[in-house]
Amino acid sequence: MKVTALTEQAGQPVLRFRDGHTALADLVVFADGRSSTGRRLLDPDRTLRYAGYVAHRGIADITPQPGLRDFLRLQPCPGVQFNLAPVPGGCDWTFYLNCTSSEYTQRFGADPTRRVFALPRHVSPAARAHVDTHADLLLPVAHAAIVHATTTRMAVPVLDITAPQRMVWPIGTGHAVLLGDALAPVRPHTARGANNGIEQAAGLAAALTQHRKYAADLTAALHGWQRRHLPAAVAAVHRGPVIGNQLGLGTHQPAQ
Structure with a gap:
C-alpha cells in the first residue's frame, strides 16, 4: 500500500494511503529507500541529483580465478573502477563508468x-554493448x-542529495523520522x-x-538519537563527491 500523505488528526500523525484508508x-x-515517499513529504526541498556515473552490476556463473579469495579492485584510468569478488556459484562484479543523464535514459x-x-x-542491448565494449x-x-x-545484469545510477539537517519531525504530539537511504543516500x-x-535503525530501537x-x-529520546547519528550521515554525504572526484567519476559538485 502506497502512502500518499502524512497529516495530523487530534494531535496524532495520520498516514493516508492510495486506496483511501x-x-x-x-x-x-x-x-523507504532512495526514492523515499517520507522524504518527499517531510523534507521536500531535498531532491535527488544524478552524479554522472553508473554502477553496472552482475553475477557471472563462472569459476573464480585461482587466487581470487577476496575483493579485487581495478582502476585502469580516471573515470573507471571495476570491483570483483567471489560469491557462491560465481563472481560478483561492479563496473563504474561515466554516463550522461540522456545516455542513461536511452x-x-x-x-x-x-x-x-x-x-x-530495463537493461537494453545498447546498455549491454556499452559495458562489454568498455570491458x-x-x-x-x-x-x-x-x-x-x-547474462543477467543490473545498473544503479549514482546519486547525490543535499545533506540533511534533521532526522526527526514533530507531527502534532507525535513524530515522524527518516533513516537510511530515505534520510540521505550516499x-x-x-x-x-x-x-x-x-x-540508525539500531540506535532508534535503543531510543x-x-x-x-x-x-x-x-x-527527548528521539532528539538524542538524532544528535548521535546525524553527523555521520552528513559526513558521508559530503565525502562521496570528494571520492568520486578523486577517481574521475561523474561530474564533481561539492555536496550541499
Whole structure:
C-alpha cells in the first residue's frame, strides 16, 4: 500500500494511503529507500541529483580465478573502477563508468532520478554493448571475459542529495523520522550506505526501548538519537563527491 500523505488528526500523525484508508500512529518511521515517499513529504526541498556515473552490476556463473579469495579492485584510468569478488556459484562484479543523464535514459528507459535501480528487464542491448565494449577496452582479458559471461545484469545510477539537517519531525504530539537511504543516500565508495542505515535503525530501537521500558520522554529520546547519528550521515554525504572526484567519476559538485 502506497502512502500518499502524512497529516495530523487530534494531535496524532495520520498516514493516508492510495486506496483511501488512513492509519493513526504515535511514531512514523520512513525507511523507504532512495526514492523515499517520507522524504518527499517531510523534507521536500531535498531532491535527488544524478552524479554522472553508473554502477553496472552482475553475477557471472563462472569459476573464480585461482587466487581470487577476496575483493579485487581495478582502476585502469580516471573515470573507471571495476570491483570483483567471489560469491557462491560465481563472481560478483561492479563496473563504474561515466554516463550522461540522456545516455542513461536511452539505455535504461527513464531518467536516473526516476529509475534509481535498473532491473534486468530495463537493461537494453545498447546498455549491454556499452559495458562489454568498455570491458574489452579497459580490463584485463580474464576480467573482461567475466563481464561477457554474465547474462543477467543490473545498473544503479549514482546519486547525490543535499545533506540533511534533521532526522526527526514533530507531527502534532507525535513524530515522524527518516533513516537510511530515505534520510540521505550516499555514494557507494563511502562504504556508509548500509552501515548508516543499520546503525540508525539500531540506535532508534535503543531510543524506543528507553521510552517503552524505562519511561524516558519520547521527544527527548528521539532528539538524542538524532544528535548521535546525524553527523555521520552528513559526513558521508559530503565525502562521496570528494571520492568520486578523486577517481574521475561523474561530474564533481561539492555536496550541499
